Amino acid sequence: MNPPPSGGNRPRKASGPGARLSPTARAIRAGDRRVLARLISDVEAREPATRSILEELYPYTGRIPVIGISGPLGVGKSSLVNLLIQHLRGRGKKVGVIAVDPTSPFSGGAVLGDRIRIQRPAEDTGVFLRSMASRGHSGGVSQSTREVIRLLEAFGMDVVLVETVGSGQVDVEIHEIASTRVVVLVPHLGDDVQTMKAGLFEIADVFAVNKADLPGADEAAHHLMELIRTAPAGEKWHPRIVKTSAQIPLGIPELWEVVEAHESYLREGVPGEQARQRRLRQELRDLVTGRFAGELEDAMDRDPALDRLFQKVAEGTLDPYRAADRVYESLRKR
Amino acid sequence: MNPQESVAKPRSRRPIRVLIAKPGLDGHDRGAKVVARALRDAGMEVIYAGLRQTPEDIVEAALEEDVDIIGLSILSGAHMVLLPQVVSLLKKRKAHRIRVFAGGIIPDEDAGRLRRIGIRAIFGPGTSLESIVSTARKIAGSRA
Numbered sequence: 001m002n003p004p005p006s007g008g009n010r011p012r013k014a015s016g017p018g019a020r021l022s023p024t025a026r027a028i029r030a031g032d033r034r035v036l037a038r039l040i041s042d043v044e045a046r047e048p049a050t051r052s053i054l055e056e057l058y059p060y061t062g063r064i065p066v067i068g069i070s071g072p073l074g075v076g077k078s079s080l081v082n083l084l085i086q087h088l089r090g091r092g093k094k095v096g097v098i099a100v101d102p103t104s105p106f107s108g109g110a111v112l113g114d115r116i117r118i119q120r121p122a123e124d125t126g127v128f129l130r131s132m133a134s135r136g137h138s139g140g141v142s143q144s145t146r147e148v149i150r151l152l153e154a155f156g157m158d159v160v161l162v163e164t165v166g167s168g169q170v171d172v173e174i175h176e177i178a179s180t181r182v183v184v185l186v187p188h189l190g191d192d193v194q195t196m197k198a199g200l201f202e203i204a205d206v207f208a209v210n211k212a213d214l215p216g217a218d219e220a221a222h223h224l225m226e227l228i229r230t231a232p233a234g235e236k237w238h239p240r241i242v243k244t245s246a247q248i249p250l251g252i253p254e255l256w257e258v259v260e261a262h263e264s265y266l267r268e269g270v271p272g273e274q275a276r277q278r279r280l281r282q283e284l285r286d287l288v289t290g291r292f293a294g295e296l297e298d299a300m301d302r303d304p305a306l307d308r309l310f311q312k313v314a315e316g317t318l319d320p321y322r323a324a325d326r327v328y329e330s331l332r333k334r
Numbered sequence: 335m336n337p338q339e340s341v342a343k344p345r346s347r348r349p350i351r352v353l354i355a356k357p358g359l360d361g362h363d364r365g366a367k368v369v370a371r372a373l374r375d376a377g378m379e380v381i382y383a384g385l386r387q388t389p390e391d392i393v394e395a396a397l398e399e400d401v402d403i404i405g406l407s408i409l410s411g412a413h414m415v416l417l418p419q420v421v422s423l424l425k426k427r428k429a430h431r432i433r434v435f436a437g438g439i440i441p442d443e444d445a446g447r448l449r450r451i452g453i454r455a456i457f458g459p460g461t462s463l464e465s466i467v468s469t470a471r472k473i474a475g476s477r478a
Contacts, residue, residue, distance in 0.1 A: 037400040045348040090458040108349060109374035115395060116384035131399060133349070133379045 009062035025056040031156050033128065036301060040130055043147045054147055057154040062276075064153050065263045068178030069163045070171060070200055075186045076210045078117035079246035080255075081163050085118065087252050088159060089126055096152030096160040097129040098145060100174055102171035110134075112161060115116070134170055142173045143286050172200060178233065180262045182206045182255070185224070187216030201227070204239050207260045208255055237265055299331055306330060345372050350474045355383040355392045357420065360410035362415070365437060369405060372463040374469060389419035396424075396432055402474040410439040414450040433473040435460070 021051050027035040042050045053316050069077050069084075079095060088095045099114035112131035120127050130148065134141045151161050162178055164171045175181055183204040209221045228239050240258045244251035266272030309326055313316035356363055356372045363385055370380045381399045383392065396404050404424075408416060415445045417436055424432055436448065437457040454473045457466055 034397060037398055038448075041348070041351075041400045105372060107375045108377040109379060111370050111374045111380045111382055113384075115381060122388065122390040129398060131379075131381050135349075223452045 019316060020188050021056055022053060024053050025154075028053075028057060028151060028154050029060070029156075031125075033125065035094070036128065036151060036155050037130075039151060040148050042131065043151065044135070044144050046144070050147075054150065057150060061150040062153075064158055064160065065180060065259070066149055066160045066178045067259055068175040069161055069184060070165070070175045070181070071074060071184030071208075071210075072189065073165055075189075076185045076246055077165075077184050078114045078165050080184060080208060080210055080244060080252075081161055082118045083246055083249055083252045084256065085127055086118060087256055089120075089124070093158040094126045094156060095128075096149070096155070096157035097127065097163070098132055098148055098152075098160065099129065099163045100132045100141065100145065100165075100171075102165065102170075103133040103135045108135075128157065141170060142177060143283070143290060144168075144175050146177055146283055168180055172203070175200060176203060176282070179266060180205050180259050181276070182208055182259065183201040184208045184210050185220065186211045187214050187220040189220070205237060206255070206258050207239060207241045208244045208251070209241060210244045210246070212250055213245040213247045217243055235272060237262065293294040295331060295334070296327075299334070303330070337417060350378040350403065350471070351381065351390070351399060352378050352403045352405055352470065352474075353381045353383060353396045353399055353401045354405045354407070355387045355395070356385045356407050357392060358408055358410045358412045359386060359389050359406070361385060362409050363407065363463055365409075366405075366407035369407070369437065369454070369466055372467055373405075376467040376471070378470070389416055389423055393423040393427060397427060397429060401432060402433055403470055404434045405437045405470070406438075408436060408440070411439070413433065413438065413440050414444055416440070417448055417453060419449055433453040435466075435469065435473065437466075 013098055021029065024035060024039065028039065039050065039053065043054070067084075069081055071077055078099070081099070085095050085097065097118070099112065099118075101110055101112045101114065103110045110133035112133060114131055115129065118129060120129075132141070132144065132148070135144075145162060149162070152160050162174065164174045180198075181203050183200050183206070185207060187209065207224050209217055211217070211226065221243060224241050228241070240253045240261070242251050242258050244255055266275065300310070309318065309323045313320050313323045350373075352373055353371075354366050354373075356366055356448075364447065367382070371383050373380050381395070381401065383395050387395075392404060392406070404420065406417060406420065413436065417434075420434060424434070426466065433454045435455040435457065436453050440448070440458060442455055448456060456468045457469075
C-alpha cells in the first residue's frame with residue numbers, strides 16, 4: 001500500500017512512464033530550457049492547458065530532495081543559496097532554484113532581486129533559476145510552487161532549492177512544501193527569533209546561523225540550542241544548527257551534510273512517509289479550495305446580484321454574516 | 335461548471351515581466367533601480383539582475399525568467415558594443431519576441447542606429463517615469 005518515500009509518485013492508470021507523452025511533456029523530459037521557462041509562466045498564470053501536462057509529468061516526480069531556505073529579510077539567504085548551488089554543482093548535481101518574493105498588494109507588481117547574488121556561468125545548463133512573485137492569492141502561490149518544483153524534477157534536476165522570505169503565513173506555507181526546511185538566522189536577531197517561535201521556527205529541520213564571521217554567532221547558536229532543547233519529546237529528528245558565512249565562506253559543506261542527513265532520515269522510514277503523505281493531503285486541500293475560490297471569483301464577475309451584496313455590506317445596509325450566507329447559498333445552487 | 339473554464343480568464347494573472355540589467359562595467363545603478371521600482375508600481379514583475387552583466391548573462395536570464403521585455407541601463411559609453419550584442423544573441427536564440435529598451439547616456443546619432451537594429455525605445459536623462467512605464471506597456475503589448 002505505501003510506496004517507499006523515495007519511490008516517487010506512482011503512475012496512474014495507463015499514463016505511467018513509457019506511455020506516449022505530449023510534445024510539451026516530451027520536451028521537458030528532454031531538458032528543453034525554453035519550453036520549461038514558458039511552461040513555468042503558464043503554470044504561474046494557472047493556465048488550464050497546463051493541467052494535462054502536469055498530470056503527464058506527475059509520475060516522474062516526488063523523488064528528489066526539495067530544500068526550503070527561509071528566514072527574515074537581510075539574513076543572507078540568496079548568498080547562501082548561491083554558495084549551495086556552487087557546492088552542489090561541484091558534486092555534479094543539477095540544481096533547480098525557485099526564489100519567491102512578495103508581490104505588492106497595492107500595485108500587483110514585484111521586484112525580484114535574488115539574481116543579483118546568484119552568480120553562475122551563463123553556459124551552465126546544470127542550474128535553472130526562476131524568480132517567482134507571490135501574486136497574492138492565498139494557496140495559489142503554494143500550488144504554483146509545488147508545480148514548478150515538479151517541472152524542475154521532470155526536467156532532470158537532482159535537487160530543488162526554494163528560497164522564501166520568512167515573514168508571513170504564505171511564506172510558511174511555501175516553506176512547508178519542502179522536504180527539508182532550513183531556517184537562516186543571523187547573530188543579534190533577538191526579538192525576531194522570539195516571534196519566529198510560532199511560525200518558521202516550529203518547522204525547521206536545520207538552522208543556519210549565517211554571517212558567522214560577525215561577533216555573537218556562538219551566542220546565537222547557543223540560544224537556538226536551548227530553544228531546541230525545549231522542543232516536545234518524542235521527535236526523532238532534532239533540528240541541527242550549522243554556522244555559515246558567505247563572506248569567508250564557511251560551513252557550506254557542513255550545511256549540506258546536515259541537509260543530507262535529514263533527507264536520509266526521511267528516506268529511512270515512518271516519519272518521512274508521514275511527512276510525504278501530509279504534504280500531499282495539504283496539496284489536495286489547496287487544489288480543492290483553489291477551485292472553490294475560482295468559482296466564487298467567477299460568480300462575482302458574472303452575477304451582478306452577488307456584486308450588489310458586496311455593495312450593500314460596503315454601504316452598511318447589510319451585515320457581512322448574512323451576506324456571506326446568501327453568497328454561499330447562491331454558489332451551492334449553481 | 336466546466337473546471338477548465340474557471341481559471342481561463344486573462345485578468346491580471348499574467349503580469350508583464352521585465353528583466354532590468356546593467357551590461358558592462360559602470361557601477362551606477364540608481365537609474366536602473368528607479369526604473370525597476372516605477373515598473374513594479376505599475377504592476378509589473380521586475381527581475382533585477384544588477385550590475386556588470388555580460389550580454390550572455392542577460393540573454394540567458396531573460397530566457398530563463400521568460401520575460402516580455404529586457405531593460406538595459408548603460409552609462410559607460412560601451413552601448414554601441416554591448417546593446418547590439420544583446421540584440422544579436424536574442425536573434426541567435428530565436429527570441430525576437432523579447433523586446434529591448436535601453437536607458438542611459440546615449441547620443442542621438444547612436445540612438446538612431448540602435449533603433450534600427452531593433453532596440454524598441456531609448457530613454458535619455460530626464461525621461462519621465464510615466465513615459466517609461468507607458469512605453470514598456472506598449473512594447474510588451476506588441477509581443478507576438
